[in-house]
Amino acid sequence: MIKRTTLADIAKAANVSMMTVSRAINNKPGLSDELRQHILSLVEEMGYRPNTFARGLATSQTTTIGLVVPDNTNPFFAQIARGVEDAAFENLYNIFLVNTNEDAVRETAALETLWQKGIDGVILCSSRLSGQALEYQVQRFPAIVLVNRELKQSHANLITINVNDHRSAQRVLQHFMGLDRRVIAYIGGPANSFSNQRRLDGYKNGLRSAEIPYNPQLVMSTQPTTEGGREAAAVLLRRRPDVNAIFAYNDLVAVGAMQMCQELGKRVPEDVAIIGVDDIPLATIIRPQLTTMHVPLTHIGRLAMRALIDLIAGEGSSAAYQIEPELFIRDSA
Template identity: 60%
Template sequence: MKNRPTLADIAEAAGVSLMTVSRVINNKAGVSEDLRQEILGLVTEMGYHPNQIARGLVTSQTTSVGLIVPDNTNPFFAQIARGVEDAAYEHAYSVFLVNTVEDPIRELEALDSLWQKDVDGLIWCSARVSAEELGVQLRRFPAVVLLNRELEVPLSHVMTLNVHDYRGARVAVTHFVGQGRQRIAFLNGPSHSLSAHRRLQGYHAGLTTANLPLDSILEGCCPPDTEGGYEAALALLKRCPDVDAILAFNDLVAVGAMQACQALGRNVPKDIGIIGFDDIPLATIIKPQLTTLHVNLMHIGKIAMRALFDMVEGVTCPAAILIEPELFVRDSA
């Protein structure tokens, strides 16, 4: 590896002091235009780039942020990560990606490691720690954006960013009702998930508004993937053969459910309507194309990162953002 040039190297080559070069690099006043140009020339010639590590040590700004997700393989988080990275790139920030693999211990270790790396901010998706632990952890970072998690007590350096799950689920149910469907089931996600709770509420609200009875036999829980959806739908259709609509926790579950219906010879959408959540790319790949509650995930990632940047820079920003999902009607309902 080539020895990288330091400020001192440039300073020596230019016959000036360290600080003069530093001022040029950081676009600060106090250097004559001639000298500035001369130094700038040397900088590009010698291929100098500031060592962010050293700079970070003195400024305590590392221009890097942490992104914690359960699993970057999940298209939901992959899209968000992409948005975060894109926005980070706009601001010349770097992103540490960490997976928790839904493991609370690993989640804590992820936080530790990011803290040790002295990140300027943190984007934390689907935090699973207790409210108390959450408080402790949030206090360790200069700025945090919480995705998919709420805060009882607002904190000035923490922003929350959530999808309006309640409304989304209600809209979906209303859409089913509008199609004349009566036995509307809900295949929900993990019980520890906040979104799951809120969507269940929305589902109930939708049924109530339509004067349909709540029936717990129509509600199921499953891991938020296609296998989970498949198994759960199979079980559901076994215990309630008269189901004519399934609202799924997310698109993966919806796809699994769709396959279960097809395996049982039920036509989608004629016999059974299916609505998913998130609108991941898969939604338009499968046949029939999935009707789903569209959320612009990449955009959410960008919003999160930009908000984080604003907080780091000291610009105030809203304590909580709620994203409205939009029903994209395709073929499955």
């Protein structure tokens, strides 16, 4: 390991005070351009890099944020994380990545250690915390961005980013209507998921607009995985073999449902039309290619990071972004 060059080393070499060096490297006024150039060249030459701990201790600012996701393996969060990381890199921020495994206890523990690290802010995705616990976290961190979650009260240091699930579901139903499908099932995600609730509302709403009565038999709840989609579809098709359209919680569920349909002898999209949500890479890999509500995941990640930076800088203000997904019509519906 290399011994680090410190501010003091530079100061000695330049025969000035540490403060002058500090001003030079932080681009602050108070010294002649000539001297600044001289110091900067010494910095370069001696390979000086500021110690982030010392700086953090002195300023109580790190250029570090926390990114909390249920599972970075899930393409949905992987894409968001990538967007966050890209924007962070461009702005010289570093990110702590933590998985919560959809577990509120682990999520709390993660936020605890992040807080100890004194980070500047958090991007919290699909939080499973209760409203109260979330309020606590919001007021303890300097800045926080909530993705896929809302909060009743607004806070000066809080920004939320949500997909317009309600309209998303309505758009899907509208497309099914255009295809003349009337027996439309909804294979939803975990019951405690907020976006699931909103999509279900949108689904009911869409039915109402088309004057189709809502039938609980056509609504399932399952894990947001292909396996979950398979199981739910199996149960659904046994219960209601006349189903001719499925709106799935996400693409993973949609793919699972699609395969189960095919295994049970249904053709997709001829017999059963299927639409997912998210537009993960798998959607275009699978055959037939999946019709889905495209959600700009990387964009959301970048947006979250930029919003957080503004919040940290005190330039942003409380806001609630709504992301409007777009229907990408491919082969499954």
